[in-house]
Amino acid sequence: MNFKQIASYDNYLLANMAMGMMTENDIKCQMKDEYIVTIDPLLNPAVGGIKLLVEENDFDRAVALIKEAENNYLKEIACPVCKVCTISIEEKINTPQDFWSRLKNQILYGQSATYSKNYRCTSCNKIFTELPPSF
Numbered sequence: 001m002n003f004k005q006i007a008s009y010d011n012y013l014l015a016n017m018a019m020g021m022m023t024e025n026d027i028k029c030q031m032k033d034e035y036i037v038t039i040d041p042l043l044n045p046a047v048g049g050i051k052l053l054v055e056e057n058d059f060d061r062a063v064a065l066i067k068e069a070e071n072n073y074l075k076e077i078a079c080p081v082c083k084v085c086t087i088s089i090e091e092k093i094n095t096p097q098d099f100w101s102r103l104k105n106q107i108l109y110g111q112s113a114t115y116s117k118n119y120r121c122t123s124c125n126k127i128f129t130e131l132p133p134s135f
């Protein structure tokens with residue numbers, strides 16, 4: 001069985017919620033590095049957060065599930081700047097062209113491409129790296 005990383009979380013609660021959602025939908029999944037992150041949050045950037053892995057065959061279905069849940073959640077969050085609920089997700093996958101950067105990513109994250117995610121308010125165009133808390 002092949003497991004593939006679907007997401008990484010810097011928060012145990014979120015990782016756990018996502019995992020619960022997978023289990024409810026009969027998707028085999030596992031967490032990686034959750035102990036390191038929970039015990040010492042300062043190590044979090046070094047290990048790249050808590051990784052959620054799903055079985056390769058379920059990957060596409062799992063991605064769709066996470067996107068849907070996230071979009072539903074975002075609809076209820078008001079932008080801290082303009083107070084309008086128009087926050088959307090901006091995802092980026094960076095694949096470095098040179099060998100050494102790819103190697104560095106491979107060592108740090110276990111894969112050559114890195115993934116970054118931001119949130120943008122489409123009303124005032126403000127970008128957030130972390131999801132603003134819901135009020």
Ligand SMILES: [Zn+2]
Nearest residue numbers: 079082121124
């Ligand atoms: Zn805004």
